Every structure is written in C-alpha cells, then in structure tokens.
Amino acid sequence: MIITFEQEKSIIRALLQHIGANEQEANVTAEVLAEGDLRGFASHGLLRFPYILRALKRGTIVPNAKVRVVRETPATALIDGGHGLGHPVALRAMQLAIEKAKKQGIGAVGVYNSNHFGIAGYYAELAVREGLVGMMTTTTDALVHPWGGVEPMLGTNALAVGIPNDPPILLDMAMSVAARGKLVKAMKEGKSIPENWAIDAEGNPTTDPKKALKGALSPFGGVKGYGLALVLEVLAGPLVGAAAGKEVVGTLEPIQGFSTKGDFMIAIDPAAFGSVEDFKKRVQGFVAQLKSSRRAPGVKEILLPGEPEFQTREKRLREGIPIADEVWSELEQIAKELGVVLKELRE
Amino acid sequence: MIITFEQEKSIIRALLQHIGANEQEANVTAEVLAEGDLRGFASHGLLRFPYILRALKRGTIVPNAKVRVVRETPATALIDGGHGLGHPVALRAMQLAIEKAKKQGIGAVGVYNSNHFGIAGYYAELAVREGLVGMMTTTTDALVHPWGGVEPMLGTNALAVGIPNDPPILLDMAMSVAARGKLVKAMKEGKSIPENWAIDAEGNPTTDPKKALKGALSPFGGVKGYGLALVLEVLAGPLVGAAAGKEVVGTLEPIQGFSTKGDFMIAIDPAAFGSVEDFKKRVQGFVAQLKSSRRAPGVKEILLPGEPEFQTREKRLREGIPIADEVWSELEQIAKELGVVLKELRE
Numbered sequence: 001m002i003i004t005f006e007q008e009k010s011i012i013r014a015l016l017q018h019i020g021a022n023e024q025e026a027n028v029t030a031e032v033l034a035e036g037d038l039r040g041f042a043s044h045g046l047l048r049f050p051y052i053l054r055a056l057k058r059g060t061i062v063p064n065a066k067v068r069v070v071r072e073t074p075a076t077a078l079i080d081g082g083h084g085l086g087h088p089v090a091l092r093a094m095q096l097a098i099e100k101a102k103k104q105g106i107g108a109v110g111v112y113n114s115n116h117f118g119i120a121g122y123y124a125e126l127a128v129r130e131g132l133v134g135m136m137t138t139t140t141d142a143l144v145h146p147w148g149g150v151e152p153m154l155g156t157n158a159l160a161v162g163i164p165n166d167p168p169i170l171l172d173m174a175m176s177v178a179a180r181g182k183l184v185k186a187m188k189e190g191k192s193i194p195e196n197w198a199i200d201a202e203g204n205p206t207t208d209p210k211k212a213l214k215g216a217l218s219p220f221g222g223v224k225g226y227g228l229a230l231v232l233e234v235l236a237g238p239l240v241g242a243a244a245g246k247e248v249v250g251t252l253e254p255i256q257g258f259s260t261k262g263d264f265m266i267a268i269d270p271a272a273f274g275s276v277e278d279f280k281k282r283v284q285g286f287v288a289q290l291k292s293s294r295r296a297p298g299v300k301e302i303l304l305p306g307e308p309e310f311q312t313r314e315k316r317l318r319e320g321i322p323i324a325d326e327v328w329s330e331l332e333q334i335a336k337e338l339g340v341v342l343k344e345l346r347e
Numbered sequence: 348m349i350i351t352f353e354q355e356k357s358i359i360r361a362l363l364q365h366i367g368a369n370e371q372e373a374n375v376t377a378e379v380l381a382e383g384d385l386r387g388f389a390s391h392g393l394l395r396f397p398y399i400l401r402a403l404k405r406g407t408i409v410p411n412a413k414v415r416v417v418r419e420t421p422a423t424a425l426i427d428g429g430h431g432l433g434h435p436v437a438l439r440a441m442q443l444a445i446e447k448a449k450k451q452g453i454g455a456v457g458v459y460n461s462n463h464f465g466i467a468g469y470y471a472e473l474a475v476r477e478g479l480v481g482m483m484t485t486t487t488d489a490l491v492h493p494w495g496g497v498e499p500m501l502g503t504n505a506l507a508v509g510i511p512n513d514p515p516i517l518l519d520m521a522m523s524v525a526a527r528g529k530l531v532k533a534m535k536e537g538k539s540i541p542e543n544w545a546i547d548a549e550g551n552p553t554t555d556p557k558k559a560l561k562g563a564l565s566p567f568g569g570v571k572g573y574g575l576a577l578v579l580e581v582l583a584g585p586l587v588g589a590a591a592g593k594e595v596v597g598t599l600e601p602i603q604g605f606s607t608k609g610d611f612m613i614a615i616d617p618a619a620f621g622s623v624e625d626f627k628k629r630v631q632g633f634v635a636q637l638k639s640s641r642r643a644p645g646v647k648e649i650l651l652p653g654e655p656e657f658q659t660r661e662k663r664l665r666e667g668i669p670i671a672d673e674v675w676s677e678l679e680q681i682a683k684e685l686g687v688v689l690k691e692l693r694e
Contacts, residue, residue: 075422076452076619105423106455106613110620133586149640149649161578169581171574203643221568227518227652228575230637231508234516238629239480241621245636266453266613272423273457274588282585289592290577293496296550302495305574 001328002320003346008034011331011345012049018340019056020063021085028088032118037321039309043181044119046323050330051253052085052115053338060254061085061115067092075104078240081114083258090117090263094126094134097267101132105272110240111263116140116251121172121306124162127267128170131276134162136265137232139242140251144176145216147226150203152216153245155261156180157232161305164270165283170306175229176217183209183217236264348675349667350693355381358678358692359396365687366403367410368432375435379465384668386656390528391466394674397681398600399432399462404685407601408432408462414439422451425587428461430605437464437610441473441481444614448479452619457587458610463487463598468519468653471509474614475517478623481509483612484579486589487598491523492563494573497550499563500592502608503527504579508652511617512630517653522576523564530556530564583611 003011012030017023029052037045055061065084069077077096081089093109100107117123120136127134140155156174163169178197186193187209195205198212206212219225237244242262250259270279293302328342335342350358359377364370376399384392402408412431416424424443428436440456447454464470467483474481487502503521510516525544533540534556542552545559553559566572584591589609597606617626640649675689682689 071620073452073619078620104451105420106453108453108615108619133582146637146640146649148643148646149637150643151640153637153640159575163578163581169578171578173571173574177568199643203641203646220571221524224520224567224572227520228506230652231510231516231518234510234630234633235480238626238633239615239617239620241625241629244629244633247632247636268455268586270586272420272455273418273425273586278588279585282588282591283581285594286581286585286591289594290493290496290500293493293498293500294550296495296497296546299495302493305577 001323001325003323004320005034005038005317007346008037008046008321011342012046014345015049015053015335015338015340016056016085018338019053021056022064025063025065025085025088028091029085032087032122034321035122036119037323038313038316039119039121040312041119041309042324043179046331047327048116048118050334053334055115055254057338058255060250060258065089069096075100075107077109079109079111081111083113084115086115086117089114090123090136090265091126093263094123094136094265094267097265098127098130098132098134101127101267101269102130106266106268108264108266112240112242113258114261114263115254115259116261117263119172120158120160121162121170121309123265124160124172125168125170128162128164128168131164131270133164133268133270134160134265135268136160136263137236138263139233139236139244139248139261141248142246143180143217144219144226144229145199145203146230147219147223150199150201150216154219154226154229154233155248155251156217157229157236159228159232163283164280165287167310168306169283169287169304170309172306172309175219175225175232177220178217180213180217183212187213236262240264348670348672350670351667352381352385352664354693355384355393355668358689359393361692362396362400362682362685362687363403363432365685366400368403369411372410372412372432372435375438376432379434379469381668382469383466384670385660385663386466386468387659388466388656389671390526393670393678395463395465397677400681400685402462402601405602407597407605412436416443422447422454424456426456426458428458430460431462433462433464436461437470437483437612438473440610441470441483441612441614444612445474445477445479445481448474448614448616449477453613453615455611455613459587459589460605461608461610462601462606463608464610466519467505467507468509468517468656470612471507471519472515472517475509475511475515478511478617480511480615480617481507481612482615483507483610484583485610486580486583486591486595486608488595489593490527490564491566491573491576492546492550493577494566494570497546497548497563501566501573501576501580502595502598503564504576504583506575506579510630511627512634514657515653516630516634516651517656519653519656522566522572522579524567525564527560527564530559534560583609587611
C-alpha cells in the first residue's frame with residue numbers, strides 16, 4: 001500500500017476529529033506522524049496511530065486537552081499536558097522554549113502529563129527553523145537494562161539535537177542499540193538478531209528475539225550508553241515532575257491509566273554567544289571538513305546526522321509512503337469500529 | 348611512588364606560582380588536577396602537568412590571564428578565557444552558569460580562548476553542590492573518525508552531567524570507545540588492543556596499537572556516538588566562537604600557538620520545574636530501583652555513573668595516589684629546568 005504525505009495527514013486528521021480532538025490537535029498530530037513515515041521512522045508513524053485512537057476512545061488520552069503552563073521564569077517553564085495528545089503538547093513546549101531563547105539566549109521547558117509525541121527530531125527542527133539550536137529528550141516505558149542488571153529499568157529515551165545548517169544537522173537517536181520493534185519483526189519473520197542487541201531474562205546475550213523480548217534491550221555503546229540513558233531519564237523524569245524507571249508507563253499505549261512520561265527541551269540562540277554569521281560559517285566549515293574526509297572502503301559519502309532521513313523524505317514526497325498491509329488493516333478495523341470507512345478518507 | 352592528595356596539590360601550586368600563575372589560578376588548577384588523580388583519571392592528573400608547565404614557559408598558556416565576559420544575557424554568557432589555564436577559566440564559567448540558573452532557572456555559558464581544564468565532571472559537580480543539575484562539554488584535538496571516514500576529524504569531546512543525589516550521579520565520558528592514552532600504553536607494553544577501539548590509516552579495524560595511532564579512534568556506540576560527538580563539537584565549537592574538527596589544536600599541549608578549543612556548560616535549577624523535595628525523592632526512588640535490579644551473573648552491584656570514581660577517591664584519600672615513575676621523573680626534570688627541587692616540594 002502506497003499513500004501520499006497529504007493522504008496520510010488527511011486520514012489521521014479526519015479520524016482524530018471524528019473521535020473528539022480539536023482541529024489544532026488533529027493537524028499537529030497528523031503532521032508529526034506523517035513526517036515520521038516520510039522520514040522512514042515507521043514505528044513513529046501510522047503504525048502507532050491505532051494505539052492513539054484506542055487510548056482516545058478509552059479516555060487515557062484526553063481530546064481537547066487543557067494544556068497549562070504551571071511554573072515559569074523568563075528562561076524556563078513547566079507544562080502540564082492535561083493528558084492530551086503528545087504531539088501538540090510537545091509542539092507548544094518547544095515553541096515556548098524558542099520564544100524564551102529568543103529573549104534570554106536559552107529557553108528550557110519541561111512537560112508532564114503528556115503522551116508519546118512521535119519523532120523527537122521534529123521538535124528539535126522547529127528550533128532550527130528559527131535559527132536556533134534545539135535539543136529534546138523524553139522518557140519511554142522501561143525497556144533497557146542498567147549496566148550489570150538484567151531487568152528493563154530505563155527507557156529508550158530519545159535524544160534529538162538540531163543544528164541550523166542547510167540541510168539541518170539533525171541527530172535523533174534512542175538509547176538502545178536497536179528498537180524493540182526490530183525484535184518483534186525478527187521474531188515474526190523467524191530470524192535471529194545480532195548478539196549485542198539484547199539480553200535474555202537471565203542476563204545472557206541472546207540472538208533469539210523471543211528470548212530477548214522476555215529480557216531487556218541493551219544500551220548502545222555499553223556502559224556509556226547506560227549512563228547517558230540514565231541522566232536523560234532524570235531530565236525528562238524527576239526534573240519535570242514525571243516518573244522514572246519502571247514507573248514510566250503508557251508511552252506505547254496508555255491502557256490502565258494515564259501515561260506517566262515526561263519531556264525536557266532546550267532551545268539556544270547562537271546570537272547570545274556571538275555573531276550568527278560567524279556561527280554559520282564555522283558550522284559550514286566543519287561540515288565541509290567532514291564531507292571531505294577520506295572514506296573507508298565501500299563508503300560513498302560521509303553522512304551527517306539526519307541526512308539519511310532527509311533523503312528518504314525527498315524520495316517519499318515524490319514516490320509516496322509505503323504502508324505495511326497489516327498497519328492498514330488494523331487502521332481499517334479501528335476506523336470501522338468508529339463508524340468511518342477508511343477508503344473514503346483516502347480519496 | 349605514592350603521594351597524598353595534599354602533597355600533589357602543593358607540588359602543583361608551588362610550580363605554577365613559580366612560573367608566574369597567580370594564587371587563584373594555581374589553587375584551582377592544583378585542585379582539579381589532583382581530583383583527577385584521586386578519582387583514577389590519571390590522564391587528567393599529574394601526567395598532564397608537564398605539558399601545562401611547558402606551555403606556560405613557552406607562552407602558549409598565559410599566566411595571570413585576563414578572563415572577560417564578552418557577551419551576556421540574564422541566562423547566558425560568553426567568556427574569553429584570555430588563553431589562561433583552563434581550570435580557573437572553566438571554574439569561573441560554571442560559577443557564572445550556576446549564578447544565572449539560580450535566578451533564571453537555567454544558565455548557559457560558553458568559553459573560547461581557553462585550555463584543557465582537567466576532568467569535566469569536576470565542573471558538573473560544582474553545580475550539584477549547589478543543588479543544581481550541571482552539564483558541560485568541551486572540544487579536543489581531532490582524534491575520532493566520522494562514521495564512514497578514516498581520518499581523525501572529531502574530538503573525544505567529554506560530556507559530563509551531574510545530578511544532585513548522595514553521592515551525586517556524575518556521568519563523565521568521552522566520545523571515543525577508549526582514550527588515546529590506552530593505545531599509547533598498549534604500544535609501550537607490546538600488547539594488542541580490542542578490535543572496536545580504533546581503525547588504521549586505511550580505515551580497517553586494527554588490534555595493533557601502533558597502526559591505530561596512525562589511524563583514528565572509533566566513536567563509542569558506532570554511528571550514534573559519531574552523531575553525539577558531532578553535535579557536542581558544534582556546541583563547544585562554532586556556537587561559542589571556537590574551532591571545530593581538525594582546526595581544534597592545542598588541547599593536549601599548545602605548541603605552535605594558542606589552543607583553539609571551546610567549552611559549553613549549562614546549569615539547571617530543579618526549583619524552576621517543581622518542588623525540590625519532590626525532585627529529590629523521585630531521583631532517590633529511581634536510584635533505589637536501579638540498585639535493586641536483578642543482576643547479571645558475576646555482577647556484585649549495579650553502579651551509577653560516577654560511583655566507581657567516588658570509590659577510588661575514598662580509597663586514595665586514605666591510601667594515597669599512585670604516580671607512575673615516568674610521570675614523576677618527567678616532573679622532576681621540568682622542575683629542575685625551572686630551578687626547583689621537586690623532592691622539597693613534596694615535604
């Protein structure tokens with residue numbers, strides 16, 4: 001199944017509004033999910049939408065959410081997301097961080113009582129479009145084991161950093177070597193996984209995705225990735241009044257109650273630290289150095305963070321977005337339950 | 348050779364003042380270098396001191412440096428370090444970030460025209476002692492290859508994050524799998540190195556430290572570590588008016604001219620984002636979860652970032668700091684050139 005960017009957005013918008021989301025919530029959520037698919041982050045695109053619809057139906061994601069700034073300084077703010085759709089809440093938070101950074105040189109905004117917000121890079125890029133550096137992190141349900149431990153106790157805790165450049169430098173990465181979705185895929189396909197991806201329930205490295213799913217994902221880069229995941233969990237957890245470790249729930253799907261996750265984002269104005277022209281030239285010079293590096297055997301081009309995704313984006317804007325049949329079927333099913341014929345939305 | 352923490356500090360102080368550093372510069376530099384040794388970061392302790400003395404003698408590190416705040420907002424500042432000793436400059440920068448964070452919730456300070464400042468964790472911990480979250484990063488000479496590239500083009504770019512707790516959570520890590528010093532050590536001892544540490548000049552993984560030293564260090568965690576090293580290099584480089592990539596020089600020893608490195612640090616006040624008591628309890632709860640994790644075979648305790656170093660610190664405060672004979676000899680030699688008898692300083 002191939003759909004266009006516009007089709008994906010209009011399907012998501014229509015279903016969200018049908019279930020009670022307001023226009024702005026529906027627009028932002030549609031935009032971010034479709035951008036996820038456009039860039040090749042399938043797990044953060046339409047695949048995730050049925051979870052969102054079910055949670056809205058169930059009431060564990062609140063449509064028309066009351067999003068409030070509950071604490072504020074000229075450079076910081078804390079936002080209560082009112083258990084609303086994570087995408088518009090995160091958008092509001094980054095917009096506020098940007099506004100503050102433009103006045104104070106830096107702005108930091110924390111979020112609690114929110115939900116999964118799609119691709120973290122989307123929000124870092126909002127800052128980039130305003131000429132700022134954008135950074136953000138967020139917690140997820142515990143999937144990653146601590147170093148030396150065998151239970152999942154840390155989120156995959158995405159970290160996104162955007163740097164103004166053309167195209168932007170856009171780092172967007174999780175703290176696990178591999179996403180949980182890749183283990184599920186390998187299991188369904190009867191394939192084995194690389195030895196460094198995960199451990200089994202006894203703490204031994206395993207190549208069996210079934211055993212790995214009963215164990216825990218391994219942090220990328222060993223003890224260093226563990227340390228990084230841990231401090232990000234504090235920033236997007238305890239610092240902003242959200243949960244940490246095993247107490248983070250509902251980021252894949254809030255089932256029994258509201259999600260307890262949190263977000264933390266920072267925008268930085270290069271103008272506060274020097275001439276913007278000088279900054280841009282220095283970044284360009286650095287990029288030019290990297291691009292001109294001698295390459296390892298078989299490597300065609302040195303890529304910057306975000307570049308592979310921007311390439312996928314261009315291709316899919318032209319050629320459309322491939323949607324897995326099972327994702328489409330699930331969406332058709334849930335649309336039907338809501339009394340909507342999905343096919344008609346596509347047109 | 349075993350010396351005490353106090354002995355190490357008094358040796359460093361005396362030699363620095365002998366060569367023209369003022370009292371404050373000498374005290375701070377002695378403190379940070381000796382803390383490096385105390386915590387087991389030998390490469391950031393006395394081992395590095397001869398380089399500093401030679402640079403002071405040569406004039407590429409300036410004693411009695413004029414450190415100026417050249418740009419400032421209520422939440423940010425940019426500091427020109429006047430090519431002074433990196434330690435007191437970084438101290439001043441973090442103190443300023445802390446001061447701003449206490450008023451604005453967050454403070455960010457950039458530094459250029461400075462020098463190597465010892466262990467990054469020292470400065471993150473300054474924020475922690477004030478009840479704040481401290482973060483800092485810095486550039487080094489290019490030692491790490493970009494992903495797909497075979498030339499060293501990125502610094503090892505330390506990242507330190509400190510979280511208030513007892514003991515503090517103190518992440519302090521470099522972007523390479525292993526430090527360059529470990530390759531030099533392996534070469535001297537005729538040993539091989541693990542395959543993931545470095546590549547040779549052709550871009551192939553190598554276990555020969557000699558070949559590795561002609562190639563480049565590998566980023567930790569593969570392409571993710573590359574991405575992280577790259578964005579940190581922009582924060583502590585172009586953002587603060589410092590160099591990036593191959594243009595960063597003089598962090599090991601400024602030989603032909605001044606160092607072109609930069610630093611970037613952030614302090615965050617948890618009080619800006621909620622109740623401090625609540626923050627502390629949430630961090631404690633998270634730590635308790637991690638500590639109680641089921642452990643992998645052979646693991647005695649789940650350690651937090653910084654914990655191994657705090658344990659080494661306690662031990663060395665009691666038992667003294669082991670200093671390699673060659674480090675001591677080199678220091679004796681340079682002290683002699685300066686007309687000082689090192690032995691006498693030790694008493």
